[in-house]
Amino acid sequence: MGSRLQEATSRSDGVRSRARPKLSSVTNDVEAALYEVRRKIYPRSVHGKFASSRIALVILTQLIFYGLPWLSWNGRPAVLFELAQRKFYIFGLVFWPQDFIFLTALLVISAIALFLFTAIAGRLFCGYACPQTVYTEIFLWVERWIEGDHMKRARLDRQATDVRKVALKSATHAVWIAIALWTGFTFVGYFTPIHTLGVEALSWSLGQWETFWILFYAFATYGNAGWMREQVCKYMCPYARFQGVMVDSDTLVITYDRDRGEPRGSRSRSAAARAGGLGDCVNCNICVQVCPTGIDIRDGLQYECIGCGACIDGCNQVMDKMGYAPGLIRYSTENALKRGLGTSGIVRRILRVRTALYSVLFLAATAAFLTGLYLRSPIKVDVIRDRATLARETRDGLVENIFRLQIMNTGEVPRRFVVRATGLKDLAVAAKQPILVPAASTEAVVVALHVDPAVAKPGFHPIVLHVEDLDDPAIRADEKSKFYVR
Numbered sequence: 001m002g003s004r005l006q007e008a009t010s011r012s013d014g015v016r017s018r019a020r021p022k023l024s025s026v027t028n029d030v031e032a033a034l035y036e037v038r039r040k041i042y043p044r045s046v047h048g049k050f051a052s053s054r055i056a057l058v059i060l061t062q063l064i065f066y067g068l069p070w071l072s073w074n075g076r077p078a079v080l081f082e083l084a085q086r087k088f089y090i091f092g093l094v095f096w097p098q099d100f101i102f103l104t105a106l107l108v109i110s111a112i113a114l115f116l117f118t119a120i121a122g123r124l125f126c127g128y129a130c131p132q133t134v135y136t137e138i139f140l141w142v143e144r145w146i147e148g149d150h151m152k153r154a155r156l157d158r159q160a161t162d163v164r165k166v167a168l169k170s171a172t173h174a175v176w177i178a179i180a181l182w183t184g185f186t187f188v189g190y191f192t193p194i195h196t197l198g199v200e201a202l203s204w205s206l207g208q209w210e211t212f213w214i215l216f217y218a219f220a221t222y223g224n225a226g227w228m229r230e231q232v233c234k235y236m237c238p239y240a241r242f243q244g245v246m247v248d249s250d251t252l253v254i255t256y257d258r259d260r261g262e263p264r265g266s267r268s269r270s271a272a273a274r275a276g277g278l279g280d281c282v283n284c285n286i287c288v289q290v291c292p293t294g295i296d297i298r299d300g301l302q303y304e305c306i307g308c309g310a311c312i313d314g315c316n317q318v319m320d321k322m323g324y325a326p327g328l329i330r331y332s333t334e335n336a337l338k339r340g341l342g343t344s345g346i347v348r349r350i351l352r353v354r355t356a357l358y359s360v361l362f363l364a365a366t367a368a369f370l371t372g373l374y375l376r377s378p379i380k381v382d383v384i385r386d387r388a389t390l391a392r393e394t395r396d397g398l399v400e401n402i403f404r405l406q407i408m409n410t411g412e413v414p415r416r417f418v419v420r421a422t423g424l425k426d427l428a429v430a431a432k433q434p435i436l437v438p439a440a441s442t443e444a445v446v447v448a449l450h451v452d453p454a455v456a457k458p459g460f461h462p463i464v465l466h467v468e469d470l471d472d473p474a475i476r477a478d479e480k481s482k483f484y485v486r
């Protein structure tokens with residue numbers, strides 16, 4: 001499967017193999033491919049279960065993306081990445097730079113999930129949830145709504161400029177720009193409270209960086225979904241290039257059943273299946289017309305295929321009209337086609353060494369992440385010894401060491417902490433206690449430790465500083481340090 005995809009990749013790159021080619025002809029071929037002018041694609045709209053699934057996912061992902069910044073939690077935005085304060089709020093959780101490990105774990109889990117789902121069913125993410133697919137779909141809805149179906153849009157682009165064309169194109173671009181600006185505004189709303197951002201935008205008092213990022217994100221959305229479209233998937237997305245190593249002969253991919261479809265040919269609707277020695281493909285090209293990347297899946301698996309399933313829906317409609325069984329183009333595997341496996345055979349092969357390994361890694365990483373999150377302490381303490389004076393004598397003849405404690409309350413309620421120290425006999429803490437640390441804040445306090453020189457020999461002694469919540473002793477942090485006696 002991987003090699004088929006690689007073959008397809010090189011074929012689609014336009015570098016075709018020939019017997020003993022002359023150097024000049026090879027150079028011309030490569031130059032032609034490199035400078036090939038883009039042929040605009042006007043995907044035909046299609047209905048079916050894959051189109052419905054994509055619409056449902058577009059709506060779901062955008063409800064989440066556009067809605068989350070407006071949600072409130074404990075009187076603040078439910079999701080807010082406050083870069084200046086270096087605090088990330090996600091519902092009831094507050095993450096600090098010290099929690100970077102959780103972000104790393106999330107990235108690892110996402111990567112394993114991508115490997116797992118790609119090994120099972122190919123480019124599911126690309127076809128249904130990738131922002132490029134989602135925004136291209138939304139922009140296409142606008143285009144269809146204003147300019148008409150794929151035929152009308154193609155005709156409009158070909159015709160000479162007149163008032164109607166200018167009006168339709170202006171309307172399309174105006175709606176695209178409005179969506180793009182709203183998307184940029186929402187994106188920045190994850191980093192600045194969106195209500196504040198809204199007030200600033202309405203009063204034309206946005207900060208420089210906020211303005212820059214809103215416009216930058218809007219420009220990227222408008223450019224990628226309005227103009228670049230399938231070119232992002234074909235030429236810019238690295239995932240398309242390395243997916244070949246993530247799939248195998250048992251991966252579900254969108255496949256044309258060549259044995260059933262060939263020889264292809266047009267025929268009357270009343271013709272029986274296989275009449276005249278023809279296969280089930282009526283060569284109507286609907287599968288090509290609905291394809292957002294403009295490829296013909298009948299040529300085999302190609303790296304441009306984003307796995308959206310539009311060709312399945314399109315072909316099934318044709319099969320239905322012809323009275324043939326659906327599934328000439330369907331989700332299948334290379335092994336299923338080769339060995340004639342049915343659904344149960346395909347499902348049985350989902351669990352194989354590769355997917356089992358990914359599943360174990362995925363479950364282990366997720367379990368570790370959730371356990372870490374559950375056990376995460378709402379208090380973090382850093383202890384720094386006063387380096388200027390290692391030890392000094394108090395008026396009472398005790399040895400004194402000074403420590404600077406950085407107490408971080410990562411929770412959303414203020415806490416009162418007390419400090420104890422152990423490790424030396426009668427080790428006493430001299431500090432103003434309890435120490436009040438407001439919610440999601442850090443407090444730096446100076447703590448003096450005293451010990452009777454009669455009970456400690458000269459030198460460094462290991463000690464432990466215990467910082468406890470006065471109201472909930474289960475919330476505590478123990479930090480090791482050293483006490484010096486001259």
Ligand code: SF4
Nearest residue numbers: 281282284285287315
């Ligand atoms: S939509 Fe189906 S029948 Fe029509 S050309 Fe494509 S594969 Fe053949």
Ligand code: SF4
Nearest residue numbers: 291305306308309311
């Ligand atoms: S070949 Fe089919 S699944 Fe692949 S991108 Fe085109 S329409 Fe979508």
